[in-house]
Amino acid sequence: MRVLGIDPGLTRCGMGVVEGDVGRPLSLVDVNVIRTSSDVPVPQRLVTIERGIDAWLDEHQPDAVAVERIFARSDVSTIMGTAQAAGVAMVCAARRGLPIALHTPSEVKAAVSGNGRADKAQVGMMVTRILRLDAVPKPADAADALALAITHIWRGGAQARIDAAVAAAGGRRS
């Protein structure tokens, strides 16, 4: 499966496309960061982000989109813009009927590094290893977007196997 991970933000919105399945090597398809200037009014910045995401959905045709789940307890100075960028990302994907999953930063850190409190450098290093890249993707938003996509493939795969096992046992998920 091919997953677009989005690390939402007004100033930098990371987008990473990863392809692969659980138990097989994953590969990088493309990674980019949409940047918008704080000199520009927020509505126009959001339109730039919308266009950037739409262009990537057109180009890479992912099977699913994973967006970082934002919490109100995050950094207050940037939280509103981050939430708005996340909303735009969700709308872009939902308009196309794509499955959308939200993963928390802890879930992503735990999935790629085994530690829910890993720092940015550790996440970047693990993304580099998992995707067998020559260098750590920069800026951190790019690495985070890739980590989201990796998390989605791995977590989705685990869930799919659980579903299959439950179905094979004649059970039903509540």
Added chain:
Amino acid sequence: MRVLGIDPGLTRCGMGVVEGDVGRPLSLVDVNVIRTSSDVPVPQRLVTIERGIDAWLDEHQPDAVAVERIFARSDVSTIMGTAQAAGVAMVCAARRGLPIALHTPSEVKAAVSGNGRADKAQVGMMVTRILRLDAVPKPADAADALALAITHIWRGGAQARIDAAVAAAGGRRS
């Protein structure tokens, strides 16, 4: 001028269209509330809001859009959804090149009632008087959206007169 006021929210997103100019009676064009169920995933709810706003922009062709400015210190349980709905509203307007203004709840309360700490009932009553309606618009989100549109016309008008006076005096706004 015709202004669309939007009181953003995931569960209820108020939309109110008001027409008029400073110093003249204002009139209600239309008012509505987009409702989405909490049983539906957030991305789909945001798409419903986007479609509702787009439909109103098509139908009412406003000259400007006024959106409530959200603060991170607001109610934490609903703030993320509110911010995302506000982001979608801004994108809908910005895509069409419409002027967008954000007004804080205090600015709106002060503009329609003279008191920045007015309660919901007072705002509803003043909106009813200003637009010469037979009854207070319900729910509060509808009245708030109309109050936003009224605020925008009155504040915009004041600003336009200041600009004109400064220009007439040969000055320049910094």
